[in-house]
Amino acid sequence: MSLTSPFSLTIIAIIALSFLGLPIGHAMIASSIFYLLLAGLDMGTAAEQILNGMYTNYILLAVPLFILAAELMNIGSMTDRLMVFCNAIVGRFRGGLAYVNIVQSIIFAGMSGSAIADAAGSGKMMQQLMTKDGKYPASYAAALTAVTAVIGPIIPPSIPMVIYALVSDASIGYLFLGGVIPGLLMALAQMGIVFFDARRLNFPVEKPTPVRDLPRITWEALPSLMMPVVLLGGIYSGVTTPTEAAAVAAAYALLISVVLYRSVSFGDFYRSVLASARTTASIGMLIAGALIFNYVVTVENIPQTVAAVLKAWDLSPTGFLILVNVILLILGCLLEGTTILLVVVPVLIPTARVLGLDVVHFGIMVVVNIMIGLITPPYGLLLFIMTRIAEVPLRDLVRDVLPFLWAMIGALVLITFFPGLVLWLPRLFGYQG
Template sequence: MNLASPFSLSIVAITVLALNGLPVGHAMIAGSVLYLLLAGLDMGTVAEQFLNGMYSNYIILAVPLFILAAELMNIGSMTDRLMVFCNAFVGRFRGGLAQVNVLQSIIFAGMSGSAIADAAGSGKIMQNMMTADGKYPASYAAALTAATAVIGPIIPPSIPMIIYALVSDASIGYLFLAGVVPGLLMAGFQMLLVAIHSRTRNFPVEPPTPVRELPGITVRALPALLMPLVLLGGIYSGVTTPTEAAAVAAAYALIISVVLYRSVSFGDFYNSVLASARTTASIGMLIAGALVFNYVVTVENIPQSLSVVLQSWDLSPTGFLILVNIILLLLGCVLEGTTIILVILPVLIPTAQALGIDLVHFGVMCVVNIMLGLVTPPYGLLLFIMVHIAKVPLRDIVRDVLPFLYTMIASLIIITFFPETVLWLPRLFGYQG
């Protein structure tokens, strides 16, 4: 590569600006503008890519709606009722609160689609519950909360899968279905590890909930428990598109919290909308920057060139998937997940297609891999969130999260080498891939 070429200089500009604190989305826009200027191309292409990518793509609208739904759940009493429900069924075992942490993440995964929303909302509650009266070490509770939050973007709905669908043209509905078994697999490994830790570290046993109280607890939590059914039922029955289902989810969360539970004030609602807008703006700017930079990558013919190089290596589909996993695991240590999906995966997708790899399987594998970056040092965004919530040193959380990270890597290996773990459920619903 010519180090003085417009593309090389744009990469340098993006890297320098990002390292100096400019948000990655802004850095990609600036680097792309520099490329267009040096290459003598039309500068209006930047605005054109914004308009074509952001405003003509209906699917992107699902992202802010799912974010809003998660915020509305966290400000209402839906979270508290679901915690009581989970505790009633698994809290009675040794290490019960730790098992509750995993179970509540499975349920919340079917509502929010965001790991950060899970950690910042229900995760904060779990941290307080687990550390009350010194029941669990604060670092272990924080590590477990971070690890279980990873399940959120894998079990549908999933914001990362929506973004992957944007760059791959894969079906969102089938991607959502494909994430169910991998998400449950990861949760199963986590619950097994918690059971082992509970014995070896002598975690406490919570007082069992009387059986006579279970029906009442279930009834009080039922409106919240029905939310995933409303959301996914609308999609797979054909009544709503995924974007419309996201709007229904947000409206449902608002109605349940305000009308039925009566636990949300106008100030709470205003703050949740404001928080959702901030998160959406951050993600939107990242998507905008990636769209412009992807145009630069396309002009430079990078995906096709990389595809030719990889094919010259005569990689088998399995060999390619192993290589992709290694690349993504390394990138996940230093890059934010959305950036990887928007910038790196479009370069790899043509090779995956040329090797006959199913794009739904490939997408779920990549999303699972990238989500591991949320708990992988040194970047590990969920780790930093839990440092803020738990007020414990990062090194202590990293020490306790590593066993969970190893189990998630084991899940990734199964997902990679056994595609049917991903594709079985979509095929049950008519997927022909």
Template sequence: MNLASPFSLSVVAITALAFLGLPIGHAMIAGSILYLMLAGLDMGTAAEQILNGMYTNYIILAVPLFILAAELMNIGSMTDRLMAFCNAIVGRFRGGLAHVNILQSVIFAGMSGSAIADAAGTGKMMQQMMTKDGKYPASYAAALTAATAVIGPIIPPSIPMVLYALVSDASIGYLFLGGVVPGLLMALAQMLIVVVDARRRNFPVEKPTPLGELPRITWRAFPSLMMPVVLLGGIYSGATTPTEAAAVAACYALVISVVLYRSVSFADFYRSVLSSARTSASIGMLIAGALVFNFVVTIENIPQTLSLILQAWDLSPLAFLVLVNVILLVLGCILEGTTILLVIVPVLIPTAQALGIDMVHFGVMVVVNIMLGLITPPYGLLLFVMTRIAEVPLRDLVRDVLPFLFAMGGALAFITFMPDAVLWLPRLLGYQG
């Protein structure tokens, strides 16, 4: 590659601006405009790509709506009721609160679709519950909370899967279905680690909930437990598109919290809308930057060139998937997940298609990789979130999160080598891939 070429200078500019502290979305837009200027192309193309990409992709609307649904759920008493339900189910075992942490992430995964939202919302509550009276070390509670939050965007709904559908044209509905089994496998792997740790470190046994109380607790949580049913039922019955289902989820969370539970004030609602808008705006800028930079990448024929290079290596589909796993896990240590999804993954998709790899299987595998990147040192974003929430040293948090990371890595290897584990449920509901 010519180091003085417009593309090289563009990449250098993006990297330099990002290191200087400019948000990566803004850096990609600036670097792409620099490329257009140096290449003698119309710089207005940058605005054209952003506008066309943003206003012709109806799917993007699902992102802020899922974020709003998560915010509305966290400000109401839906969280408390669901936590009580989880505690009644698994709290009676040794290390019960750790199992509650995992189960609540599985249940809340069907509502928010955001790992950061789960960690900052229910994760903060679990951190306080686990460390109360010194029951669990703060670093262990924070590590488990970070690991369980990873499950959220794998089990539907999933904001990363929405973004993958944006760059791959894969079906969101079948991607959502494909994430169910891998998400449950990761939860099982985490529970096995907790079982071992509970006996080795003598974690406490919580006071069991009387069986007679279980129907009452379940009934109190029932409207909240129905949210994933409403959301996914609308999608797979054909009544709503995924974007419309996201709007239904947000409305359902609002109605349950305000009308039924009466636990949300106008001030709470205003703050949740404001927080959702800020998060959506930051993701929107990343998408905008990726749209422009992907146009530059396409002009330079990077995907086709990479595809030809990999074909010359004569890789089998399985070898290619292993290579992609390695690449994404390494990049996950240093890059933010949305950037990988919007910039790196589109370059890999043509090769995957040429090798006959199923796009739903590939998408789920990619999302699992990116989620593991959230708890992979040194950059893992969830590690920094939980360090701030739990006020524990990063080195202690990393030490306690590594067993969970390795266990979930085993689940990733399983779904990589066994595509049917991902595709079984989508095929059961009509997927032809």
């Protein structure tokens, strides 16, 4: 392909505009319109692709609703009560607060679907608890908070899985089920590092919660603990679609916070809606840019070209999975996860189908890769978020993240080469793939 071809100039324009500081979504929209101009195509196609993609995909409504649910939990006392419950369960062990950090992320994962929401909400609270009175080094607490936040979009619900379903036509329900065991496996890998570090660094043992207090603590946290049950129960019982379940989750979080816990003022609610709208708008611009850029990719037959190149390499399914993992781990160091899902993954899916790979297994592997990218230097979005929250140097944070990163890559290897870890639960619920 010539460097002066319309497609090559489009790629150059996207990179140039991004380096100049334009958000990637805006850069893709502007550059794709530039392609239509160079290729002599109707420039109104850009608006047509964006409008058709945005307004005919009912599934996209789940994204702002899951974001709103997470915001409502953060402003209410749901997160506080969950934290007390987690501390009562695992806080009594050496390094107890570190285990609490992991367990609360597992529970919170069943509510928000967003790693950033986890880190900015319950993660910020854990950072304060762990560093109080110098119990844990600030950089270690920040590193652990960053890596535990990664669990959020792997255990259902998951905003990245919603976006993957959009580009692959895979079932959201089965994707959600497929993420449960991999998410728990990632948490187990993190707990293994904490177990080793707790003894090596002599982490403190928290005061154990009296057994007689456990029923009361559990009862107070029960409404919060029931949210994943309400959310996932509605999906898998067939009562609600995933998008309707997201609306139920947001309504349930509001109901519990306002009526039962009485911990949300009108001002808090307004700010949470505003924050949700801003986050949704940024994701929406990315999706809009990807929709028109994917049209350009389709016109240029890029997926077929990539498939032909890979076929010429005579890759086996295993070889293809290794190649995809390497590509996604490298891209995760440099690009934002949603961009990878919307721009890169659609090019890989046709080849995965031709090789007979299961689309749900492939999707979970992709999402895990992208989540690991959130804590991988140099870009790692969660690393930058935690340096601001914890006010620690990036180099110290990266040093403490690396052992967890290697452990999570080890878990990714198991997820990649043992599809049964992903597909066991979906098949239990009738998945035929």
